[in-house]
Amino acid sequence: MIKILIVDDEKPICDLIDLNLSAAGYECTSVQDGMKAIELIDKEKDEFDLILLDIMLPGADGYDVMDYIRPLGIPVIFITAKHEVKDRVKGLKLGADDYLVKPFEIVELIARVEAVLRRYNKTEKLLRAGDVVIDVEARRVTKAGKPIVLTNKEFRLLRLFVENKNVALFREKLYEKVWEEEYFGDSRTLDLHVQRLRRKLGWEQNLVAVYKVGYRLEVTE
Amino acid sequence: MKFSFKLLLWTMIVMAISLGFSGFYFVNYVFETSLEREIGQAADENSILRFAFETAALNVPVKYGMLQDDTVEQVASNLEGAQDVGRLLRISDEEKNILYASDGFEADEALLAQTGESIKAYRVINMDGKYYINTGSTVNALDRMLYLETLKDVSEVFSERTTGFKVYRRMTILMLVVGVVIMHIISSWLTKPIKLLTKATRRMEAGDYSYRAKKVSDDELGQLTRDFNRMAAALEDNINMLEEEIQAREDFVGAFAHELKTPLTSIIGYADMLRSRKLDEEKSIMSANYIFTEGKRLETMSLRLLDIIVTRRGEAKFQYTAVGSIFEYIRDTFSEKGNFRFEYNYDDGVVWAEADLIKTVLVNLIDNACKASEQDGLIEVSGQANDGYYYFTVRDHGEGIPYEEQAKITQAFYMVDKSRSRSRNGAGLGLALCAEILSLHESALEIDSEPGVGTSMSFALTLTDERKEAQEYEEDKEVKEGETDN
Numbered sequence: 001m002i003k004i005l006i007v008d009d010e011k012p013i014c015d016l017i018d019l020n021l022s023a024a025g026y027e028c029t030s031v032q033d034g035m036k037a038i039e040l041i042d043k044e045k046d047e048f049d050l051i052l053l054d055i056m057l058p059g060a061d062g063y064d065v066m067d068y069i070r071p072l073g074i075p076v077i078f079i080t081a082k083h084e085v086k087d088r089v090k091g092l093k094l095g096a097d098d099y100l101v102k103p104f105e106i107v108e109l110i111a112r113v114e115a116v117l118r119r120y121n122k123t124e125k126l127l128r129a130g131d132v133v134i135d136v137e138a139r140r141v142t143k144a145g146k147p148i149v150l151t152n153k154e155f156r157l158l159r160l161f162v163e164n165k166n167v168a169l170f171r172e173k174l175y176e177k178v179w180e181e182e183y184f185g186d187s188r189t190l191d192l193h194v195q196r197l198r199r200k201l202g203w204e205q206n207l208v209a210v211y212k213v214g215y216r217l218e219v220t221e
Numbered sequence: 222m223k224f225s226f227k228l229l230l231w232t233m234i235v236m237a238i239s240l241g242f243s244g245f246y247f248v249n250y251v252f253e254t255s256l257e258r259e260i261g262q263a264a265d266e267n268s269i270l271r272f273a274f275e276t277a278a279l280n281v282p283v284k285y286g287m288l289q290d291d292t293v294e295q296v297a298s299n300l301e302g303a304q305d306v307g308r309l310l311r312i313s314d315e316e317k318n319i320l321y322a323s324d325g326f327e328a329d330e331a332l333l334a335q336t337g338e339s340i341k342a343y344r345v346i347n348m349d350g351k352y353y354i355n356t357g358s359t360v361n362a363l364d365r366m367l368y369l370e371t372l373k374d375v376s377e378v379f380s381e382r383t384t385g386f387k388v389y390r391r392m393t394i395l396m397l398v399v400g401v402v403i404m405h406i407i408s409s410w411l412t413k414p415i416k417l418l419t420k421a422t423r424r425m426e427a428g429d430y431s432y433r434a435k436k437v438s439d440d441e442l443g444q445l446t447r448d449f450n451r452m453a454a455a456l457e458d459n460i461n462m463l464e465e466e467i468q469a470r471e472d473f474v475g476a477f478a479h480e481l482k483t484p485l486t487s488i489i490g491y492a493d494m495l496r497s498r499k500l501d502e503e504k505s506i507m508s509a510n511y512i513f514t515e516g517k518r519l520e521t522m523s524l525r526l527l528d529i530i531v532t533r534r535g536e537a538k539f540q541y542t543a544v545g546s547i548f549e550y551i552r553d554t555f556s557e558k559g560n561f562r563f564e565y566n567y568d569d570g571v572v573w574a575e576a577d578l579i580k581t582v583l584v585n586l587i588d589n590a591c592k593a594s595e596q597d598g599l600i601e602v603s604g605q606a607n608d609g610y611y612y613f614t615v616r617d618h619g620e621g622i623p624y625e626e627q628a629k630i631t632q633a634f635y636m637v638d639k640s641r642s643r644s645r646n647g648a649g650l651g652l653a654l655c656a657e658i659l660s661l662h663e664s665a666l667e668i669d670s671e672p673g674v675g676t677s678m679s680f681a682l683t684l685t686d687e688r689k690e691a692q693e694y695e696e697d698k699e700v701k702e703g704e705t706d707n
Contacts, residue, residue, distance in 0.1 A: 012511045016490040056479065
């Protein structure tokens with residue numbers, strides 16, 4: 001299982017990230033102090049696969065912690081309220097893999113985490129949802145062992161649903177993530193793609209429409 | 222055109238004109254005096270010759286009772302030859318026919334027309350590039366009246382004038398050249414303060430506000446330089462002040478954005494989770510609770526900010542306030558707080574203040590003291606009248622403030638221990654508000670803290686003698702009302 005360390009001085013934010021990442025299948029540990037974070041990393045050197053780091057921290061600030069982490073080669077995503085370009089550049093120059101500005105949306109956080117883990121080849125290569133198995137690298141989908149042919153957009157849509165199991169995904173978000181364009185209320189395209197996914201995967205019951213929101217993939221683990 | 226060049230040019234023009242005029246006048250004056258003298262001499266000579274002629278004519282033996290033409294000729298040539306100076310003369314008879322003329326006497330006879338009995342005449346003539354004075358008079362010898370003319374060479378006087386002009390012209394040119402050099406030096410020396418000022422202006426324009434012009438003279442330009450520097454200093458101060466103000470404002474906005482975003486992240490995140498995920502009851506309640514508490518935190522922050530803004534606007538209602546009432550209020554407010562031991566100890570006195578604001582300051586200070594103290598910690602609230610001031614002091618025996626943080630704690634959003642302060646609903650604005658209120662009262666917060674021992678926060682207000690002040694106040698009011706009546 002992939003282990004993630006969350007360092008943020010705000011307990012509510014730690015809990016928020018913890019809850020969502022745990023639901024996405026990660027194991028999370030959180031601390032609220034820079035020095036404690038360093039101690040913890042020191043103690044369990046190779047344990048963490050990813051560190052989410054705030055910058056303004058009591059004890060040692062995020063940049064100090066980053067200095068400490070860099071030689072260990074653990075990927076880091078800064079999560080901070082500092083939004084100015086110079087802060088971002090400083091964070092990235094110090095060796096962070098990504099930079100997420102508060103306030104952020106959960107989907108965004110999960111996508112960034114996935115992206116960084118993928119870059120480090122730490123993601124599970126096979127995503128599962130029921131009897132559907134997705135080989136991300138090979139871009140191959142099977143259902144009960146039988147290969148399913150999907151278009152590029154359908155594949156991306158499927159992956160988004162599987163990465164956010166049991167989470168209602170908003171139309172805007174889906175559209176923006178899959179089509180990489182701004183959503184202008186034209187839901188026909190999206191509906192058609194979801195319809196096709198349902199048919200191809202036999203997910204008429206699992207891919208449910210959520211009234212006034214969008215869609216949710218419901219699978220029992 | 223450069224000012225120094227203008228100065229140089231005009232000086233040169235004036236100098237050339239005055240040198241030219243004075244030179245012309247001087248040379249001419251010398252010439253005219255010389256000519257006058259020569260004319261005088263010529264006239265004298267003429268008289269001498271006439272006399273000599275008349276004398277000579279008397280001595281000549283007279284034939285036929287009258288002076289013969291050839292006799293005249295003889296006498297004239299004698300006169301001419303007698304003085305070996307190349308004297309030129311001409312003698313004409315009554316009908317103005319020439320009887321005798323020296324060699325080279327080639328002047329026309331125009332002068333004879335002007336000459337008459339007892340009328341002497343002279344003129345200056347130019348013959349073949351030479352100048353002569355031509356004089357004419359009448360000679361009475363026996364019964365004849367003859368005309369005697371002389372010619373005196375005065376070319377020298379004229380050539381002296383020409384030489385004079387030439388020399389003077391050369392002198393003038395030389396003087397002008399020397400003048401240009403000297404005036405150039407003088408004008409650049411005179412305009413040096415202007416150059417230095419211009420340089421200073423350029424430097425300041427380029428943003429170097431600390432540059433000052435060098436003062437090189439004590440005259441009006443030196444005065445100008447000094448005034449300019451004084452202005453530059455004032456300007457620099459203002460700019461520095463503005464920059465500091467801008468920096469402070471930027472810091473404030475930055476801190477504000479950060480403090481705003483932190484609760485917003487939680488609120489948005491948990492709300493997002495609630496709307497998109499099926500959560501069990503425990504998690505739903507936790508999420509809702511976080512949204513509530515973080516919302517409350519935003520509320521506290523916005524109220525405090527509002528307080529600060531209102532205070533900054535300075536719309537406080539000052540009045541005479543007995544400190545006793547303030548302390549009573551504080552005692553009531555904190556009587557409910559059982560976790561701490563409060564000790565009150567104060568003198569009586571009256572201060573000129575906005576009571577509600579001073580209460581706010583004390584409540585904030587005591588709140589901070591509580592935050593720093595352990596359970597059952599002692600918090601001392603005291604007031605002392607001393608030397609015309611009333612000192613309010615809040616002392617705790619808590620953890621103290623690290624020395625390096627003490628200067629920063631009145632900055633907005635600054636928190637010594639963030640996580641601890643947050644857990645007690647602090648926004649980091651309390652002391653900033655206190656500082657604003659106190660600056661409105663022309664006072665300031667004094668912090669005396671030792672880590673591990675405790676903190677003492679105090680401020681002073683001017684103590685007033687109520688009756689006296691009240692009387693003055695009333696008088697003031699009457700005067701003002703009187704003014705408005707008029």
